[in-house]
Amino acid sequence: MEFPTVVVCLVWFFSGILASAQLTTSFYKTTCSGKSAVDHFKTEGEEKAVANEENAWGLPCFGFIFHDCFVNGCDASGSIRRHCQLHRKRKTAQPNNGSLRGFDVVDTIKSKVESVCPGVVPCADILAVAARDSVVALGGKSWGVLLGRRDSTTASLSAANTGIPAPTLNLSGLITSFSNVGLSTKDLVVLSGAHTIGQARCTSFRARIYNETNINSSFAKSLQANCPSTGGDNNLSPLDTSSPTTFDVGYYTDLIGQKGLLHSDQQLYNGGSTDSQVTSYSSSSSTFLTDFGTSMINMGNISPLTGSRGQVRTNCRKTN
Template sequence: MRNLALVMGSYHTGSCTPTITKMSMLSLIFLLVGVASGQLSSTFYETSCPNALSTIKSAVNSAVSKEARMGAFLLRIQFHDCFVNGCDASVLLDDTPNFTGEKTADPNAKSLRGFDVIDTIKSQLERICPKVVSCADIIAVAARDSIVALGGPAYKVPLGRRDSTTASLSAANSNIPAPTLNLTGLITAFSNKGFTAKDLVALSGSHTIGLARCTNFRARLYNETNINASFATSLKPSCPTSGGDNNLYPLDVTSPTTFNNAYFRNLVNQRGLLHSDQQLFSGGSTDAQVNAYVSNTAAFRADFANAMKKMGNLSPLTGTNGQIRTDCRKVN
């Protein structure tokens, strides 16, 4: 509404009575339509907090330089936030005696980190622009900056999300795709959020970075046949048939801290770590897309960036909905 004052201040000079020109009236109408629609914009903080993006980028670069794995965590936070009732920062809310959040959901409890980085960013932004930048927008920008820090594609992040005052443990347990899903289940889970099979393959390419716990890939090692034998053998010492549940292994053994298309080459060579990974290249409808990304890195990067922007647009709170939390871990 700050621009509204500029429109209303369009006067004819030399007149004691302010009048609004036809062009000003049109501008006012377009402005009000834009406000009402609540659409996101990459320039949302250009006036209200011009240093917001540089502040987030600096904090992310610092965190990733100290621990490359942090990039995967910050990216994962956005996935796990947006897939549960939209991109509203609900995943950041801590439990209280009277409130149950999403952090203890099965997909989150032992796989999400990076909340302290979000806290640091929020504290810095509250000092320079109090009550302006939402936690939901911080998540989206931090994910993008993490990707770039590890060599991935840059893309503009639409901004203007607001933060939820609620969370859903049950939705977190049911909406986040499990590593045990087969191809049909994956396509359905992503389709339910408006994604195509192509989007599914592109977004799965995020597994070019990060690690997975033994408990999430043990069954694949010992029960599946579409796995490279030497690859499986190399994993078994760190992931025995019992014990070692929390032992970690790279999702992309080739280049675990670099964002590239090696993940897809691994799938073609039956070296996908998770069952859900290898399902993308297992004689099904997505094999051709995997092959396309193996041979064309630029296509993967472009499709991934577009799919990330699409994900960031999942049911955001805008306008007067939600709030701008001053502490990302609790409602105001």
């Protein structure tokens, strides 16, 4: 390796370490007249919203926020907006689901926090806390969210398209895609457990229910009714067949019964190295819920923007 390359690598390596070292659970402890800005996150609006069953279907917006972490780290970048817009299109096709609920909640929290602590808390940290609180509201376990991220000043759609793992990937591709952002195979299995909530469009699982053999045949048949071989691309089915609005181990039980909705889901239980972890989570809810918090912290540590880099967005839907 040539000298300048070594220097660049060392600078990159140490800036990475320093950047993640700056994330802490008490980042905003003294920023608002001695009061923690995070105390204002748990506002009436958010509490009510996440507890409301209809809004549980709005949480998927947070799912895409997690996907965002794969694209240059969790920095509230444009990929969130893009995915949430996709989500809104889907929701408007459904009765009683006309709004972008996931993002409405983020907007509500942001404006409450801005009113007491203007210009202090970036959207990336609001999203990280809101995601944790949503998981807890749906029956999951809490974890200490590390804070101190900044929001991106750019939105890269091409990066968004290439950074997010595709549902067509096999196990080795999934492992590589997680390893590329510094996450382990264990993180892959535990974070995929987020598919215990939310829904997927017919277009995301059509090939699986018509062509694949590692699928329960009556499950495949029941899905075909709502996902024809042509048309109906946006018809939705739950990712967790038995308890799609509860944060539990139903996703893993489904995998063992060959009822994983996405090709990538079933890859985690298909005779490979991750089978044992799936089996273990299917019978131990507390291990899964604890590990989920740890892996969420790992995912939140993917190259965060810290210090004076990036910005504190005024409006979470766009850059300043």
